[in-house]
Amino acid sequence: MVSKSDDAIGKSSSSESNGGKSGLSIRQGVIMAVIAYTAITALLLGRAYKNRSLTVTHNSKFLISIHDRTVSNALSEDRPEEDLMLLEEEPERVVPDDGSNSSSVGLRLAAALGEDNNSENNNDEVISEDANEEDWRDRLYHSSVVFGLNYEEMISSFKIFVYSRLDHAFAALSGSADGDEVRYIDDLFFQTLYQSDFVTNEPEKAHLYFIPVSIRALWNDERVGPLKMGRFLNKYIQGLRDDYPYWQRTLGADHAIVVCHDYKEDGSRNALELKKNVIQVSCSPLAGAQTFFPHKDFAIPPFRRPIDPSTAREIEVSERTKLLYHSGRDSKGLTRMWHEDGDVLLQADDVASDIDHKHLLSSKYCLILAPEETSRVVDALRFGCVPVIVSDGRMYDLPYQDVLNWNEFAVVLSVKNLKHLKRLLQDMSQEQYKRMQILGLEASKHMEWHTPPQDQDAFYMALYDLWVRRHAIRYAEREDL
Numbered sequence: 001m002v003s004k005s006d007d008a009i010g011k012s013s014s015s016e017s018n019g020g021k022s023g024l025s026i027r028q029g030v031i032m033a034v035i036a037y038t039a040i041t042a043l044l045l046g047r048a049y050k051n052r053s054l055t056v057t058h059n060s061k062f063l064i065s066i067h068d069r070t071v072s073n074a075l076s077e078d079r080p081e082e083d084l085m086l087l088e089e090e091p092e093r094v095v096p097d098d099g100s101n102s103s104s105v106g107l108r109l110a111a112a113l114g115e116d117n118n119s120e121n122n123n124d125e126v127i128s129e130d131a132n133e134e135d136w137r138d139r140l141y142h143s144s145v146v147f148g149l150n151y152e153e154m155i156s157s158f159k160i161f162v163y164s165r166l167d168h169a170f171a172a173l174s175g176s177a178d179g180d181e182v183r184y185i186d187d188l189f190f191q192t193l194y195q196s197d198f199v200t201n202e203p204e205k206a207h208l209y210f211i212p213v214s215i216r217a218l219w220n221d222e223r224v225g226p227l228k229m230g231r232f233l234n235k236y237i238q239g240l241r242d243d244y245p246y247w248q249r250t251l252g253a254d255h256a257i258v259v260c261h262d263y264k265e266d267g268s269r270n271a272l273e274l275k276k277n278v279i280q281v282s283c284s285p286l287a288g289a290q291t292f293f294p295h296k297d298f299a300i301p302p303f304r305r306p307i308d309p310s311t312a313r314e315i316e317v318s319e320r321t322k323l324l325y326h327s328g329r330d331s332k333g334l335t336r337m338w339h340e341d342g343d344v345l346l347q348a349d350d351v352a353s354d355i356d357h358k359h360l361l362s363s364k365y366c367l368i369l370a371p372e373e374t375s376r377v378v379d380a381l382r383f384g385c386v387p388v389i390v391s392d393g394r395m396y397d398l399p400y401q402d403v404l405n406w407n408e409f410a411v412v413l414s415v416k417n418l419k420h421l422k423r424l425l426q427d428m429s430q431e432q433y434k435r436m437q438i439l440g441l442e443a444s445k446h447m448e449w450h451t452p453p454q455d456q457d458a459f460y461m462a463l464y465d466l467w468v469r470r471h472a473i474r475y476a477e478r479e480d481l
Helices: 004-015 018-050 060-075 103-112 135-139 144-157 186-196 215-220 225-243 244-250 269-276 336-338 355-362 376-382 415-426 431-446 458-467
Strands: 161-163 209-211 253-259 279-283 298-300 322-328 343-350 362-369 385-392 409-416
Touching: 004 376, 135 431, 144 269, 144 458, 161 186, 161 225, 186 253, 186 409, 209 431, 215 225, 215 253, 225 244, 225 269, 225 336, 244 253, 244 409, 279 458, 298 458, 322 415, 355 376, 362 376, 362 415, 376 385, 376 431, 385 415, 385 431, 409 415
Parallel strands: 161 209, 209 253, 253 279, 279 298, 322 343, 322 362, 362 385, 385 409
Antiparallel strands: none
């Protein structure tokens, strides 16, 4: 565009008078001003992106929402710049592998490794005795301001159209969400959604379109199963494409589906669009080889029976006599490290054993080995046991991690640093621990499933994650494909 403008200017200058040359100078000045403005804007947005903590990767599909969040983080909040995790080099990473990029974890890890904590980069903060839960609550979210504004707009405006066309009745989600008898989270989500005021019968007014198919049910149904899954999904999407105009206009980008099992597509265009374009509401943790794209997909928490929310809050820190608790398979040599350590409680078995709630209440930290134990994060948070998540690689499937700032209420580190964990935890002050615990209890409120749903519970948080993804690209289909 600039080269065309320069060419036009050159032609004009050869034929115009001095007055024309004056006009040329003005136009050149305007062009230079536009270039300068663009450079400054890019710099500001680059700074905002650099300061973006624990959010999904940027994608034009919901660029408006992400732009709002990052600019608010960079310009509206009072947190120091170094208090945010940087994702500049590896934007796909949503949780740090070893905690070294997180101020809340990285500094304590540095202390455990014997590094100097008195350097000018020391960003460990002193929490005043006057600090209270309300002061800390803003830290629960990547941007509490953006969350609050978007959430209120979602409550008042969000509309979802649920497809009713099903070639095979057994493909439909059909479970009971009554009481505590919930077997499958996809059934629970669908039933709660279908009974809510967010569903509309006017598809043209809908922001998103929901596909009421259960991958889990198809996988376990002998009429489909894993071998015929791809063929069934191909036919199902083709039916939506033939009978409705909504899939074709975005190639599925403004559609959503709950996926709680991995599956293999048949290589068809329909299956590819389902995987690459449709918003996938995944069950945490991901199942097997389940595909997951952090820029569009998100994870919802498992169902747990309701507990008295005051249970954990009434336990004083002094009553938590164990520093660290782990229940499950000893796949990382935990027994060898801590078998004679009185501060650590290990319940090892050949298979993952059930978590004992009384041990959650008597321990300060709960060790969770990802990915097989990721679902236990919710148990730890509910009972005031700060989760310590150990992972060999990147983590994408923590519930609502593009909204909740997990660095503030969980310790995340790599397996190679597991040997330093006890010292890391012991070096944490009581004030730091208390803040993480309180924020964890607050976060757990967003992971509770209720019937009927309650404000900002797991169901509403899932809708919120769908809401911020509603800006879909209008893909153009090439005829030669």
